[in-house]
Amino acid sequence: MKPVFDDAHKGRVWIVVGYSGENDPVFDLLARVKTFEYGLYWIGHGLKPSKHVADKLLGRECGAHFIGGWDADDFFVTLAQRLQCFPPRFVTQPFSHLKSMFSMLTDYSAPRNVVEDAPDFRQSRFDVASVVRPQLDNLIQTREQSLSAEYYFLAGEYERVVTLFEKKNVKRLSPRDADTYGWSLLMLGDKLHSAAKAGDNKAKYRSAMKRFEVAAKVSTTAADALFNWGNVLFDLSLAARDGAPEVMTRSAEQLLRRAVAKYRDAIAKDPSFADAHNNLANALTDLARAEFPRQDDGMLREAFGHYEKALQGAQTPDVVHCNYAKAIARITGDLSLYKKSSTHFKSAAHFNPNYYSVFLSWGHALSDLARKTGAARDYAAASDKYRRASELDPKGTAAHHSWHYALLELVEKAKGSKKEALIEQAKLVSREQQRRRRQQMRNQTTL
Numbered sequence: 245m246k247p248v249f250d251d252a253h254k255g256r257v258w259i260v261v262g263y264s265g266e267n268d269p270v271f272d273l274l275a276r277v278k279t280f281e282y283g284l285y286w287i288g289h290g291l292k293p294s295k296h297v298a299d300k301l302l303g304r305e306c307g308a309h310f311i312g313g314w315d316a317d318d319f320f321v322t323l324a325q326r327l328q329c330f331p332p333r334f335v336t337q338p339f340s341h342l343k344s345m346f347s348m349l350t351d352y353s354a355p356r357n358v359v360e361d362a363p364d365f366r367q368s369r370f371d372v373a374s375v376v377r378p379q380l381d382n383l384i385q386t387r388e389q390s391l392s393a394e395y396y397f398l399a400g401e402y403e404r405v406v407t408l409f410e411k412k413n414v415k416r417l418s419p420r421d422a423d424t425y426g427w428s429l430l431m432l433g434d435k436l437h438s439a440a441k442a443g444d445n446k447a448k449y450r451s452a453m454k455r456f457e458v459a460a461k462v463s464t465t466a467a468d469a470l471f472n473w474g475n476v477l478f479d480l481s482l483a484a485r486d487g488a489p490e491v492m493t494r495s496a497e498q499l500l501r502r503a504v505a506k507y508r509d510a511i512a513k514d515p516s517f518a519d520a521h522n523n524l525a526n527a528l529t530d531l532a533r534a535e536f537p538r539q540d541d542g543m544l545r546e547a548f549g550h551y552e553k554a555l556q557g558a559q560t561p562d563v564v565h566c567n568y569a570k571a572i573a574r575i576t577g578d579l580s581l582y583k584k585s586s587t588h589f590k591s592a593a594h595f596n597p598n599y600y601s602v603f604l605s606w607g608h609a610l611s612d613l614a615r616k617t618g619a620a621r622d623y624a625a626a627s628d629k630y631r632r633a634s635e636l637d638p639k640g641t642a643a644h645h646s647w648h649y650a651l652l653e654l655v656e657k658a659k660g661s662k663k664e665a666l667i668e669q670a671k672l673v674s675r676e677q678q679r680r681r682r683q684q685m686r687n688q689t690t691l
Contacts (some may be wrong), residue, residue: 249273258284262316265297275300280307287319288312325399337392339383346373346380393424402428414461426462429455430469437476444483452476460509467513471520474506478527492534503527518557522564525550529571547571565592566602573609582613603633604643611650620657626650634676641684644677 258280265271274284284307286297291312293302301308311319324332334341351371396404405428414422433455440448453476459469481499485491492500507524511517528547551568558564569588572581589606592599607629614622630647637643651670658666 245270246273249277254281257282259287260284261287261314261319264294266294271296271300278306282307284308286310287314287316289315337384339380343377343380343384346377349373390418390421390424393421393428397424397428402431406432410458414458419464422462423464426459426465426469429459429462430465430472433459433469433472437472437479440476441479446480449476449480467510467517467520470506470510470513471517471523474503474510474520474523474527477503477506478523481530490533492530497531497534500527500531504531516557518554518559518564521550521554522558522567525554525571526567529567544571562592562596562599562602565589565595566599566605569609570605573612579613579616582609585609598636600633600636600640600643603629603636604646607633607643607646607650611646614650614653620654623650623653623657627654639680639683641677641680644673644680648673648677 258274260274265274277284284301286293286301286308288294288297288310289312292298293310293312297310302310314322393405393408396402396408405424409417409421409425414425417425433452436448436452436455439445440452453473456469456473456476459465460473462469477499481496481503482489484496484499485493504524504527507520507527510520511524514520525547528543528550532541532544532547548568548571551564551571554564555561555568565588569585569592572578572588573585586606586609589602589609592602593606596602607626610622610626610629614626627647627650630643630650633643634640634647648670651666651673655663655666655670
């Protein structure tokens with residue numbers, strides 16, 4: 245066996261999977277190889293190698309490496325995906341693969357009845373695959389594309405799925421093909437959307453919307469496509485505000501109204517779509533904030549209704565409660581609704597005690613209330629929420645900034661030793677804010 249090993253390790257990468265190597269002569273041969281020119285990779289199910297592998301292979305400089313936490317199937321499937329050779333052709337195109345195998349069979353002559361005699365009829369040759377080939381051709385035409393699409397989808401090759409179907413009429417696809425096509429479009433659209441947000445890339449925003457537009461024609465993905473289409477338009481609206489989200493420009497408003505229309509369409513397809521209700525409510529709240537009080541608050545009341553529906557099936561109730569609370573407190577300015585706002589902030593904090601945005605927004609709402617009531621207890625409550633927000637974001641400065649001003653308001657209302665203590669606390673908060681800001685500037689300089 246040694247000559248085989250001597251030849252095998254030349255010019256090749258070694259991958260050892262599903263093999264312990266304990267008390268086996270094969271392992272001894274591996275251990276005697278001086279250098280694995282292109283590397284040996286020992287794949288282990290555990291996170292650490294066994295002792296004999298560590299001592300005899302990994303403990304010397306021979307080009308051996310250990311990769312733990314994998315079983316054979318997961319490792320080879322992942323490796324094949326990364327090498328872009330998964331799934332193999334015999335899986336994605338089984339009938340074409342079988343046909344190619346038959347093509348390697350040559351024609352043959354008819355056998356003689358008597359071996360010693362010369363044939364007394366004209367020679368003819370027979371095609372051994374002549375019967376099965378037409379059947380394979382039919383399967384290739386009718387079933388193989390669907391199989392390929394499903395395996396491409398499982399392999400994460402969504403572009404290849406789209407290439408198979410993009411020139412076809414969606415309504416004429418089988419339900420199974422349409423489903424695979426629709427979800428592939430959604431995955432590609434989501435990827436493009438994320439890339440567009442990261443780089444503020446308008447072209448990628450448009451490409452994402454095109455994917456969602458086609459996916460919206462597939463019944464099983466229509467609601468999700470319309471919802472994501474609305475999300476793209478919402479993000480474009482924010483990008484059209486020149487870096488000031490609170491300022492509603494004309495183009496931003498037009499984009500936001502288009503987002504509202506897509507969310508409504510998504511809900512029409514699936515009335516129980518909680519995320520669509522939540523995002524529609526957010527968009528309506530944003531529009532109402534820009535209009536209020538120039539018009540009546542009907543749009544805002546509609547938003548409240550959608551928040552209520554979102555809460556009925558939300559996977560992230562903390563987010564919905566937080567959005568609802570902010571809409572009530574910071575948009576209406578109605579003192580009678582602050583109690584309801586506080587209830588939703590409390591619910592959000594209950595579902596997620598470490599949700600930074602809840603405590604920062606809660607602090608803002610209480611500061612707004614304090615400015616209306618002039619009550620020291622409201623400023624104190626706001627200060628407490630800002631303190632908690634600053635703990636949850638140890639590098640940010642927003643909570644400290646608002647916390648400092650809430651403390652200054654409390655200083656104005658306090659007397660004696662309590663006032664002195666508040667002054668000292670405000671100084672500490674201010675110094676910490678400045679320290680964090682300097683650190684942020686240093687981090688930006690080193691990028």
